[in-house]
Amino acid sequence: MPPKRKSDGTAGAASKKSRTNIFAGMPAEVEETLNPEPEDYEDLTKDEIIQKLRTMAEYARSLEETIAASKPKELSGAELEAAVDKVSDVINRGIKKQMSVRSILTVFF
Numbered sequence: 001m002p003p004k005r006k007s008d009g010t011a012g013a014a015s016k017k018s019r020t021n022i023f024a025g026m027p028a029e030v031e032e033t034l035n036p037e038p039e040d041y042e043d044l045t046k047d048e049i050i051q052k053l054r055t056m057a058e059y060a061r062s063l064e065e066t067i068a069a070s071k072p073k074e075l076s077g078a079e080l081e082a083a084v085d086k087v088s089d090v091i092n093r094g095i096k097k098q099m100s101v102r103s104i105l106t107v108f109f
Contacts, residue, residue: 030059 029052032040044052075083 027055027059029055 026034034056041049
């Protein structure tokens, strides 16, 4: 049996994933609201606080709309049955093609 190769120790370090910034892609106002500095809220007026909350609510709503738009189309019962029949036919044709008499004879002779 050939000897095992020695590890140089670099393979393990390369596989670690770096953490992504959770605020990437957010509007600056939302990031400032969700990740505030303590002094950011000391001098805010009531109207400014309401505006920050409104900005966060608008951003949350846009995220909900993005998620709703990315959902796949739901199939009706008839469409689902047709898709199942199509996949079943493709599978059966593939199996029949593999199990033809010629392919069986080549396996045994």
